[in-house]
Amino acid sequence: MQKKKRFRLFLLLAFAISLIQLFSILSTYCSTGHESFNNHLVKKYEEVMIHRGDSLWKLAQKYKPEDKSTKEYVKLIKEFNRLESDRLYAGDTIIIPIY
Numbered sequence: 001m002q003k004k005k006r007f008r009l010f011l012l013l014a015f016a017i018s019l020i021q022l023f024s025i026l027s028t029y030c031s032t033g034h035e036s037f038n039n040h041l042v043k044k045y046e047e048v049m050i051h052r053g054d055s056l057w058k059l060a061q062k063y064k065p066e067d068k069s070t071k072e073y074v075k076l077i078k079e080f081n082r083l084e085s086d087r088l089y090a091g092d093t094i095i096i097p098i099y
Contacts, residue, residue: 044098046063046098047096048094048095049091049093050088050091050092054090055088056074056077059077060074074086081094081095
């Protein structure tokens, strides 16, 4: 009898944990908005070497898709490369996401 109670408790805990995980995934998906989620799907990447005079703004203008503003694309490049500032240094490389 004791084993049955433990087994039921184990099943109940496993079910509760599964529900919490499912809720977490759904809330994350809903908070990002499915439209913006689909717009952030990367099709390919391009590694770009930084030259003197390059800026995130110039790179964003060159590579951005038509449906995005340059400001949005600068933000995406920064997030993608985990950059904390807009500063680029000659000789460094960054990855440009192509959508």
